[in-house]
Amino acid sequence: MKILILPDAEAAADRVAGLIAARLRQAPATVLGLATGGTMEAVYARLIAAHRAGTLSFARARSFNLDEYVGVAPDHPCSYWRYMREQLFDHVDMAPGACLLPRGDAADPAAEAAGYEAAIAAAGGIGLQLLGLGANGHIGFNEPTSSLSSLTRIKTLTPSTRAANARFFDRPEDVPRMAITMGIGTILNADEVLLLAYGEGKAAAAAAMIEGPLSASCPASALQMHRKAVVVLDEAAASRLTLRDYFDCVHPGGREAEI
Ligand code: GLP
DSSP states (O other): OEEEEESSHHHHHHHHHHHHHHHHHHOTTOEEEEOOSHHHHHHHHHHHHHHHTTSOOOTTOEEEESEEETTOOTTSTTSHHHHHHHHTGGGSOOOTTOEEOOOTTOSSHHHHHHHHHHHHHHTTOOSEEEEOOOTTSOBTTBOTTOOTTOOSEEEEOOHHHHHHHGGGSSSGGGSOSEEEEOOHHHHHTSSEEEEEEOSGGGHHHHHHHHHSOSOTTSGGGGGGGOSSEEEEEETTTTTTOTTHHHHHHHSGGGOOOOO
């Protein structure tokens, strides 16, 4: 795992957006794995700004999002499809049909999940997977005790995850109980993963992910098994790392290592 610690959330978002943009400039036909959540809003805003400035195109890219709520149609105001349109898709030049999310309103959610996994494989797999981090260590909606080799499937959300996402809904009880999510195995199959977390609320999960045992109790710890995982944190999210001195020594100020 490459651990990059930036001074604050703004700098961390700058860094992640910069890494995504660099990848798209070098490989414009990249298959992106995309994430939702409050964390990503600053990243997408920066990508949109780069596109508007004429320095970044998504025209040859494709994307698969991590997850969607079961029972929620794409046009629902709280759907992840709606989030992605508002935060990114409507503002950049991705080709029509190039952006996929699981259909939360599929008549057969299990079949939808299996079909989604097959679609990722048919696209040649994910090139760069963007990830946020749940306060309980989840990635996508892979809650604690998820199989570390799981593929796209239906997961029941924990009460803490539903509470954390209640701010996006009118009423807490409106948060769906289940989601279709890429599995941890799906995420580990990506060529490269890029996880962003900021704020004190993510510090315990970040420490468990990076320094804790490989365990389904912290699904993000599975990234310890990935050959090319980059984790970008701000100071607050890095505040519980015991190996902080080492990370600073390898990547001072979050900069690339000098050989
Ligand atoms: C949500 C999403 C995740 C996201 C995480 C953190 O429940 N399913 O993909 O990374 O939890 O969300 P936030 O960025 O709002 O803290």
